[in-house]
Amino acid sequence: MRKAYLEPTEIEALEGAAKCLRDKLLIRLLSHLGYRVSEVLGIKVSDIDFDRGTVTIKHLKTRTRLACPKCTTRLSKISRFCPGCGVEVQQVVIREKEHLKQRSLPVDQGSLDLVSEYIMESRTESENGNEFLFCIKRHRAWQIVKDCAAKVELPKIINGETGRVNNVSPHRLRDAFAVHAVRLAMTPATV
Numbered sequence: 001m002r003k004a005y006l007e008p009t010e011i012e013a014l015e016g017a018a019k020c021l022r023d024k025l026l027i028r029l030l031s032h033l034g035y036r037v038s039e040v041l042g043i044k045v046s047d048i049d050f051d052r053g054t055v056t057i058k059h060l061k062t063r064t065r066l067a068c069p070k071c072t073t074r075l076s077k078i079s080r081f082c083p084g085c086g087v088e089v090q091q092v093v094i095r096e097k098e099h100l101k102q103r104s105l106p107v108d109q110g111s112l113d114l115v116s117e118y119i120m121e122s123r124t125e126s127e128n129g130n131e132f133l134f135c136i137k138r139h140r141a142w143q144i145v146k147d148c149a150a151k152v153e154l155p156k157i158i159n160g161e162t163g164r165v166n167n168v169s170p171h172r173l174r175d176a177f178a179v180h181a182v183r184l185a186m187t188p189a190t191v
Helices: 008-016 021-033 037-041 109-120 138-151 170-186
Strands: 054-067 093-106 125-127 130-132
Touching: 008 021, 008 138, 008 170, 021 037, 021 109, 021 138, 021 170, 037 138, 037 170, 138 170
Parallel strands: none
Antiparallel strands: 054 093, 125 130
């Protein structure tokens, strides 16, 4: 049978295979929030609102813009002449602009309780005045998910359109979140 995404029971098994609270919380947040692995690893304790039951992600991206050195008109990567002033562009001015995106998602009470327990055990780590929930790198997070998937012998995920085979990874948890959110939205409400 071809598998395109992880089922909720498989995600529970993956979480159950975690050897410590940190790993269990990582898998839980990846699968329950649908955030990217870098976003989950960037969660600060101050981003969690226990009263409202939400987690806020502040995602900073840098956008690069190319500009004409004479008139500062925006240029494409292959521009030879400036569309604003018409001069031949031999050297462009690179301007970087930080773009801040922020979004908040509700978190179920079980996940909030797990976060609270994790914080109470003082597992967080401070860096530059910020107290981060996780103190691991991206590669380690991928390794944790991969190891837990191997423990419970989860099959590889196969993309139905391309046939590409993928290991169970943090991004596959993100995919599963999206599929299950759509399924839930399409389920008729029972009165």
